[in-house]
Amino acid sequence: MEIYTDGDTLVLNGDFDVRSTWEVRNALYEHLEGRDADVVVDLTDVTSVDVTALRVLAVATRRAIRTGHHLTLRGCGPAVRRLLHISRLAHAVDVERSAATA
Template sequence: MDIMTDGATLVLSGDFDVRSTWEVRNALYEHLEGHDEDVVIDMTDVNAVDVTALKVLAVATRQAVRAGHHLTLRGCSPAVRRMLHLSRLIRVLEVERQAVSA
């Protein structure tokens, strides 16, 4: 899992699963503490995700809301969206809408 920051955006790439949740969790909480604005997590280059990883994002979303901010997922692939629906965490996590191409 590679983690980069671009302003208020945290960019993830690779497999986001139980092996990388601790690393992402730490980076995410540091990022939330360092910004007084809404945070976007860009998951465009995330190959795979599991429920444990999505739970980390759900807890971080609650923390952001308590601080008066939003946490939004960007660039979710169909596989990530499917896991969000199967886990029912789509109800907790805010996912940026994608434009439909003609």
């Protein structure tokens, strides 16, 4: 898993699964600390995701709300959206709507 920041956006690249959840969790919490702006987690380049990873995002969302921030997921592909609905975590996280293509 490769993690880097682009302003208020935390960009993830690679497999986001049980093996990388601690790394992502720590990066998320560090990114949320001391921020005045809302945070975006970009999943565009995530190649695979599991329920454990999505749960990390849901808990980070709750933590952001408690500290007066807003966390949004960007670049969620169909597989991620489907897993969010199957796991019932879709109500716990905010997913950015993608622009309609012609």
